[in-house]
Structures are given as C-alpha cells and as structure tokens.
Amino acid sequence: MEWEALINSKSTSTSELGDFLRRLPKAELHLHLEGTVTPETLVDLSRQPGRTPLTIEAARALYNYTDFTGFLMAFKAISEQLQSAYDYELITWRMLQDLARQGVVHAEVYVSVGVVYYWRRVEFEPLFEGMERARIRAERELGITLYWIFDAVRHFGPEPAAKVFRKAAELRASHPSIIGIGIGGDERRTGPEPFRELYAEAAANGLRLTCHAGETAGPKSIWGALNIGSERIGHGFSAIHDPELLEILSTRQIPVEICVTSNVRTGCCPLAADHPVREYFDSGLMVTLNSDDPALFGSNLLEEYILAEQSFGFTRDHLRELAANSIEASFLPPEQKLLWLHRIENHE
DSSP, X not given: OHHHHHHTOHHHHTSHHHHHHHHSOEEEEXXXXXXXXXXXXHHHHHTSTTSOOOOHHHHHHTTOOSSHHHHHXXXXXXXXXXXXXXXXXXXXXXXXXXXXXXXXXXXEEEEOHXXXXXXXXXXXXXXXXXXXXXXXXXXXXXXXXXXXXXXXXXXXXXXXXXXXXXXXXXHHTTOTTEEEEEEESOTTTOOSGGGHHHHHHHHHTTOEEEEEESSSSOHHHHHHXXXXXXXXXXXXXXXXXXXXXXXXHHHHTOOEEEOHHXXXXXXXXXXXXXXXXXXXXXXXXXXXXXXXXXXXXXOOHHHHHHHHHHHHOOOHHHHHHHHHHHHHTSOOOHHHHHHHHHHHHTOO
C-alpha cells in the first residue's frame, strides 16, 4: 500500500523534511512501553541465565496479528516475556534512546500495570524501579523527560482497575514521574461509565486523567470518556461520525491523541487515506500525532509526522502547530511548556 511504502522508505528518513522534523521539539503522548519492545530486544532478554533463549524467528512470530483482537493477544504475548526489573530498565532505556533520536523532548508513556496484576499476578514495584532508573539516566544523558501513565485493562472491570489507580496514587508520593491513569483494552466490551467513581478518586489523589475512546467503538465511547472527566482522548477515531461531538472537542480544545498507522494496522481504519486526521485539524480540534505501539505497527513518531506531510498535505507550519499541540496537551508544568513552545515557534 502507498502509506506502507512511505513509512518504510529509507529516503524519507534522510530527506530535508526528515532533518527538519528531527530537529523540531515535540512530545509523544500516546505510547505504550510494552509496544516499543522489538523482537531483537526480546531475543536479548531471553539470553539471560535461567531463561529459554528465543530465536529471532520465534520472537517475530509473537508480533503476528490480523485484527484488533489479535493485536491485543500479541501485546499480551510480548508483555509476558518481560519478567524482571532489568527487563523493564532495558526496554525503557531503549525506548528513550529511540525517542531522543526522533527529536522527542518529552514523553508520557502508558505502562500496562493492569496486565502485570491481572494476567501475571506479580508485584509491580520492583519492575517500576527498573523503569525509573532508565528514566533518570535518560533525562541526565539524553535530555529527554518522561511521565508515566498507569494503564488499566478496561475489560477486566473496575475492581482490577481500582488496584492499578490506587497503586499510582500510592507510588506518586515518592515518584512524581507518575502523572496519571488511563484505561486501554477492548472498549467494545466495556465502556468508560463503570470507571466514573474511580476516575473521580484518581483526580482527588492528584492524578491526571486519560482514556482510550473511539478506537474500536463509536462516538458514544468518546462521550463516555468526557463524562467521566478524561482530559485527553486516546485515538478518537470515531468522533468524525458525530458533528456535535466534534464541536465539543473543538470548543473545549480537548486534546485528541491521533495514531494514524495504528488505526490502519489494527483494521479500525481500512485505508490511511480515509483517516479523519486532516478533517479534525481543519475543524479546529487540538490534534496530536502519536505512534501508540511502534514495534507492532512499524511506524514511529517521526514517521507519523512524515506521513502527515506526504499523505495529508500538512505544511511545515502545520507540522509546527502539531508539535506545539503536543506540548500544550502534555501534563508538563507551564514554565516548561513555554520553553518548548518558544523553541518550536522559532524552529526553521
């Protein structure tokens, strides 16, 4: 397909556009830690003492899927390979190295605490310490900042989600890098409404609120996310079918975390050309570009910006605006936002 050829083209990564975009400060706001793990990294991890080594072919086989349900199972299979604090430290470090190479100055990253608790039934704190070591190192050595968003699996229900959100509030007292909570998973099975009280509790505990919505379900899911207090909408793909919702999103400037390649790869959007990202932008929505699960979808944030320019006609000024949106929509403090926004405005 044309869009696939584009993001796989080596020439785009070395072009003038690619250089412009690498130097453009930007934030990645919809990124799953586990979805950044490459097959090569899984092979490296499997070589540790006491583990069964994976071949690269076996590792790559874990990434095969044909639809959204298959994607969820692939995500689970990859997550199950992550067993120790060392594993989480390594994948966090490699993720941040890759983001820094793309010109990302700040990231707000989902970690699937719900998977750790519900499927694997292990304690999260030792794993988190590994993640934090990598985060601190990257801020010192690479100049990139990172906030964590603790993600619950919505189709497991409110009780497991409560454990995730309360752990976020508990650990935040000593780890201010934990900024918020969210619900991912299969919204076709469970909408946002059952989590209303938990979201109110999380907000009262000082956590910021995000929600995957309108990815595989219709506009009702996005309305539900707004009704439980979500400050950002993850995906928002189906909002295009509800003019009133579009007006609300535009008027309130509620950030929409757009993941074009993700929506195509999971089958939510049949063709990249059908994606409403440009219509959203032209309608005044606060659009941000994101990569979601780059190791599973084959496109990183830099390539999403290239896709926006070459497939949707975004100009250099538009790309600056998208980068500025990513900073504005972040949970960074105002003084840091102003610093990056000034640099974006003056970027040539």
